[in-house]
Amino acid sequence: MSVTLKGLRAFNTVLRYGSFTRAAGLLNITQPALTVQIRQLEMGLGLKLLDRTPRGAEPTAAGRELARSLEPLLQELDHTIASLQDLAARRRGVVRLAVLPSVASGLLPGAIARLHASHPNLQVRVREAVTGEVYEQVRSGQVDFGIATDLQPGGELSLQRLFQDQIMAMLPPGHAMAAMPLIPLPALAKERLLLLETNSSIRQLVDDAFARTGHIVAPAQEAVHTGTLVSMARAGLGIVLIPSSAAEIAMAPELAVRPIGHPHICRTVSLICRSDRSLPPSAEALVETLREVIDHSADGGRAGA
Template sequence: MSFHASLGNLSLKQLRAFVCVAESRSFTSAATLLNLSQSAVSLLVRELESELGLKLLDRTTRSVRMTEAGAELHPVAARVLQDLGAAIAGSRELADRRRGRVRFACSPLQSSLLVPRLIGTFKARYPHITIVLRDTPGGEIIDLVASGEVDLALGVLPADTPFVAAEPLLTDDLLLIHPRSYGWGPRRRPTWKDIAAHPFIALGEHNSTRYLVDYHAAQVGVRLTPACEVAFVWTAIGMVDAGLGLSLIPGHARPIVQKFADVAMQPFEPQRIKRPIALMRHRQRTLSPAAEAFADFLRENFPRHDRRTPAARS
């Protein structure tokens, strides 16, 4: 006998009533468990039998027993109710932000300095939400958001980019690093001409910091010709530590620079250049409750920022 035909007008209430009666072997007990009247339970079972065209229960004044058809239906119906209950409970956990999975992208520098403690605090609040961190070069982050490969990303606020919505979270400055052997004291304020007069260690062409440096240097008529070009901030710091030149890097790299005794650092202030860091998401995709929770957490825990900061190209 098979119950894989059309479900017709079967209802969960009917299945639940049948399973409860079959397991308790009593309409009275089933009515108590379901918080229904005995007549209501009897009606639900009769409706189920009528819909299937089968007798499921043999009733006497003293007992209730499953028929052959009822015995075959019972484990299937019980499993359906159990699986559905688990699915509903899981959905409620997702809706209540008790569990889930968030795909998050940021630059390697941010993933090592800004993000780990934030994730630690978030996990303490939401222990069953998994963060899948993509530490990837800044030039690739917007593509990951636009393609839907990540739910959220942290990066330099882009110019008007289709499909990517960006919300500023903080504003970073530019940090000038140079060998201590240059002898520049803390009171000296290097200019663009000072930068151009020394070997310059540049970040890659697709790096947002490189774009800002080249743009603002050109604004004052200075063209920087890199002595070396590197992909990562750590490499630029290492080059400076080796005495190969100076560099301009993101301000939040200060904790790394402090570990290099032969590298001096100071804010580069001739034009008060700022890097707006933004939380990015796809414009046309709905965030999961877990991703919404992480986005809310980032908004709450990042420093206040100046929303008037103009956009920069990534």
């Protein structure tokens, strides 16, 4: 007969309180059921562990030897179980994600703030990266998940759509195109453009869109961060092409922002995960919160339309 955790807990409880009657009450079982559990444990070990005396239950020599190591083992097991239950209930944990800079500065801060309000002990570790690096960090297991534009992920990665936005033109002060409700893409090819560097997914979308209209654009300035380009636009150095979800749009209300048309330049931003791994509960909590923020933003946009 095998040794069970239930039998070990029964033995430990009887030993701690020195009474079958009291131990049965604490374990919420009958005294005969407790006696059966102790006998099964003794049969599994092939040793007598407890003697019943007029003073109660006393350990045998074998029982004392088992007791020396059993109590700390059960305490460690209880601690581990409680810790796992905390993880499952999202009371603690660390989320690691790799994310596009435009999302890191746009939608993500609001999602993290909302997560902290409902799960204050969850920690979020953010790594900003361009799309290719996001995929690689997810693939290598450096992060729990990524947020990036769509690529061909391969069998080990899966994509779940989060949202779609479009590239907008942010105009320097007093620019004539501010009078236009929609700016044709070919017209932008003649302007001084402020673009992200070529390794960004936004730049690749922009270059591809211009190429489809027969234009190859040499930007007036390039930068790693959208905020740098917006500052250049404020100084009158050119037009920034920026995603509609970028936080920098709200941070520069004095600059006119217009949609681009004929063709529109759109991007799909997705959740990138390993196909062969489940998200930990803490990461699931952040994903759920991020979707709530996205839905709220979409509802706000429709209400304002």
